[in-house]
Amino acid sequence: xxxxxxxxxxxxxxxxxxxxxxxxxxxxxxxxxxxxxxxxxxxxxxxxxxxxxxxxxxxxxxxxxxxxxxxxxxxxxxxxxxxxxxxxxxxxxxxxxxxxxxxxxxxxxxxxxxxxxxxxxxxxxxxxxxxxxxxxxxxxxxxxxxxxxxxxxxxxxxxxxxxxxxxxxxxxxxxxxxxxxxxxxxxxxxxxxxxxxxxxxxxxxxxxxxxxxxxxxxxxxxxxxxxxxxxxxxxxxxxxxxxxxxxx
Numbered sequence: 001x002x003x004x005x006x007x008x009x010x011x012x013x014x015x016x017x018x019x020x021x022x023x024x025x026x027x028x029x030x031x032x033x034x035x036x037x038x039x040x041x042x043x044x045x046x047x048x049x050x051x052x053x054x055x056x057x058x059x060x061x062x063x064x065x066x067x068x069x070x071x072x073x074x075x076x077x078x079x080x081x082x083x084x085x086x087x088x089x090x091x092x093x094x095x096x097x098x099x100x101x102x103x104x105x106x107x108x109x110x111x112x113x114x115x116x117x118x119x120x121x122x123x124x125x126x127x128x129x130x131x132x133x134x135x136x137x138x139x140x141x142x143x144x145x146x147x148x149x150x151x152x153x154x155x156x157x158x159x160x161x162x163x164x165x166x167x168x169x170x171x172x173x174x175x176x177x178x179x180x181x182x183x184x185x186x187x188x189x190x191x192x193x194x195x196x197x198x199x200x201x202x203x204x205x206x207x208x209x210x211x212x213x214x215x216x217x218x219x220x221x222x223x224x225x226x227x228x229x230x231x232x233x234x235x236x237x238x239x240x241x242x243x244x245x246x247x248x
Contacts, residue, residue, distance in 0.1 A: 004097075006039065006050055011093040012170050013038050013052070015147065018089045019082070026078075026166050028054035057166040059158030062189070069202045071162050072189060076182075076206030078164040079152060083181055083211060086147045094147055095175040100235070102150060102172070103180040104140060106132055106227045112234035115241055125233060128226040136220050136227070143177040143217060150174045152185040179217040182207055183224035187232075190225075200225075 013030045020029055031053040033040045040051045065071065100108040110129055116122040149156075151172035158166035186203055190196035204221070207213070239246060 002048060002050075007093045008097065009039055009050055009052060011091045012173060014091060015086070015089065015094075015170055015173055016054075019085055022085070025057070026082075027170075028057060028168055030054055057158055057168060059160050059165050061155050062157040062159055062164070063154035065159040066162075067189075067199070068162060069199070071159065071164065072199060073202040073206045074163045075152075075157065075185065075189065076203035076208075077210065078157075078167070079149075079181055079185055079203075080207040080210035082167060083146070083148060083178060086149075089147050091147065091175070094173055097174065099150075099172060099174055101231060102174040102176050103183060103224055103227055103231075104176050106136075106231060109231050109234045112238040115237035116233065117237070121233075125230045128223070128230050131223050132227050136223050139216055139220060140177065143179060144214070145175060146178055147173060147175050148178065148181040150176060150180065150184065152181065153188040154191075157185075177217075178211070179213070179221060180224060182213075183221055184228050186221075187225050187228040 016027055016030055019027045030038050032038055033053065038052060040053075041048055042051070043049070062071075062075070098105055098108070107129070113122060113125055113129070116125060149167060149170060149172070151169065152167060156167060156169045157164055158168065160166075182204065186200050189203060190199045193199045204213070204218075
């Protein structure tokens with residue numbers, strides 16, 4: 001629905017303005033158009049499209065940067081500082097949104113399991129859905145919630161001089177369990193690593209120094225990381241049916 005998209009774009013802008021309070025150049029800033037408005041509308045393919053302009057952030061993507069334990073420490077640091085700044089920010093529009101990439105709504109992806117062609121792989125994904133239902137779901141109400149970025153993957157995180165320097169693309173910003181911020185970030189950071197635990201530790205410990213994690217949150221971190229990976233796999237399998245040519 002177009003109105004929801006427009007409302008959400010406004011809410012996303014509010015988040016970015018809120019993060020600008022310290023003028024730290026870590027996040028994009030919305031820029032007004034010639035009519036002094038933050039959103040610009042135009043018609044394309046018989047529907048109204050909404051666009052906006054954001055400032056450009058310098059830096060190399062985490063996906064391209066040389067990974068070191070020191071860089072990952074700075075990543076944990078950056079995430080915690082961002083979440084601290086967002087702690088008191090509230091938005092009804094963001095809180096009302098249900099997004100299948102938000103880990104509290106992980107079960108919205110269950111219907112896509114059937115599209116995973118390989119039965120052995122499908123079984124692994126089914127196992128993690130079961131673990132989520134048994135371990136995570138009953139505890140969700142006890143977890144701390146706030147607005148989080150919700151998608152700190154390696155192509156949304158910027159680095160300079162072996163330090164995490166910026167964060168872009170707030171399109172998945174959500175009112176969710178705080179621990180999900182960390183779970184999502186770790187999922188992509190440790191992808192393809194020989195010893196994933198070794199790489200996850202500096203992110204977790206640096207985050208914990210700034211925002212102290214609670215025991216039940218860390219107890220469920222493993223299942224939440226797996227849930228994010230399953231979300232990615234399920235959606236890729238579904239998209240592949242619709243668009244077999246798409247390599248991504």
